[in-house]
Amino acid sequence: MISGTIVVASEICKGCELCIASCPQQSLGLSSSINHKGYRFAQLVQDNCTGCTNCALVCPDSAITVYREKKTAKRAPQMVIASHAA
């Protein structure tokens, strides 16, 4: 599975939890500490982020930057050998 990660701007996040609901991997949760505004902020709670960007798309405060592992060079197309089957 492709691995990714996110960086949440914890001082911008208002803890609305929309990203948590939109994450297909349930990777996100709220922090136990609070930021300067007094909100608990979103953070990764599991290591299974795939970098799908769903959380960043619904974030009203644009607090999430998404990273994903680079795609390796495309595999050489596999040769299809004409089968003997009729």
Added chain:
Amino acid sequence: MNSTVNEQMEVVYHKPQTLTDTPMHYCPGCGHGVVHRVLMEVIDEMGIAERTVGVAPVGCSVFAYHYMNVDMQEAAHGRASAVATGVRRVLPDKFVFSYQGDGDLAAIGTGETIHTINRGENILMVFVNNGIYGMTGGQMAPTSLCGMVTSTSPYGRDAAQVGHPLKITEMIAQLPGAYFVARHSVHTPSAVRKLKKAFKASFEAQKEKKGTCFIEVVSNCPSGWKMTPNESNAWMEQHMFPHFPPGDIKVPASMK
């Protein structure tokens, strides 16, 4: 967790450069932030930030000019489309958009809205509809649903007394000046992607001077509706969408 960014990783999503670093004043979970970001993403991707003029409204999004790093002009309450008309006529090679809420566009600015679209001004009108006056404390708006409890309709909106929720988007779609009319939302990732496509199509149409593009975004108001952001999105799907169904309302043949 200990998932850290390393050299093998690349940025796949970041905040658009045209959106400033100013923290937004919106309540947690408000749809305005997403609409701002999607609009700025499109402007970034098209590379038109230097040639775009936005018109900010009165309402929750009154400080839109703090967040959008393009030329902005504040308009009097409800008059954003009239101001945008002036900007576009004086500077016909600029991309012009107006950004309004439901109390602004559908109540005090109904006249300006209808006549701007009837003249077919080459602007994009963004209409964020959350069915309530959010900034002033959750009063009933023209788009509040029947039976909806607000601070000025504590027993629910009574259609016999104050009329039905105004479907202004369907109304203006009848006008010949309207080129592209659509209704979207921003509550799910797929809805956000669709909205982005609609904004892009609208700016493309503006380039060709086709007429007014009008995009309604059905949004939530967690504070005004007195719910958590996730509850408000669920409520929106359940109650707002039957009356304000998302989808294209008027699409020119060239866009289909």
